[in-house]
Amino acid sequence: MILVIDWDRFIREINLDYLSDADFCYRIWTYDRSSSDKIILAESQDNMSDNILTVECTVPNNTWYFDIIPSRGWIPRFTRLCVLSFLVYTHYWLLQYFI
Numbered sequence: 001m002i003l004v005i006d007w008d009r010f011i012r013e014i015n016l017d018y019l020s021d022a023d024f025c026y027r028i029w030t031y032d033r034s035s036s037d038k039i040i041l042a043e044s045q046d047n048m049s050d051n052i053l054t055v056e057c058t059v060p061n062n063t064w065y066f067d068i069i070p071s072r073g074w075i076p077r078f079t080r081l082c083v084l085s086f087l088v089y090t091h092y093w094l095l096q097y098f099i
Helices: 007-014 016-021 077-098
Strands: 024-031 038-043 053-059 062-070
Touching: 016 024
Parallel strands: none
Antiparallel strands: 024 038, 024 062, 053 062
């Protein structure tokens, strides 16, 4: 079985421009069956972070993978630092008052 797809229509239907406008980076890729090399079908940028969400999508006779990540990362560093500080403080407070 060979899959033939109208690429321009496919790209319009999944609305990749919306992802870019919403400040997300994406990549659609698959594996080459003969060499197991990664084949990139579409992407918003070359250097995506390793902390991506990958969704597997089965298409006739193959599997495509959709990677997505917010262009600034999932959680800004300052927010992570605040959350970590809060957790350390809470842990300290719990140890002081309940143990």
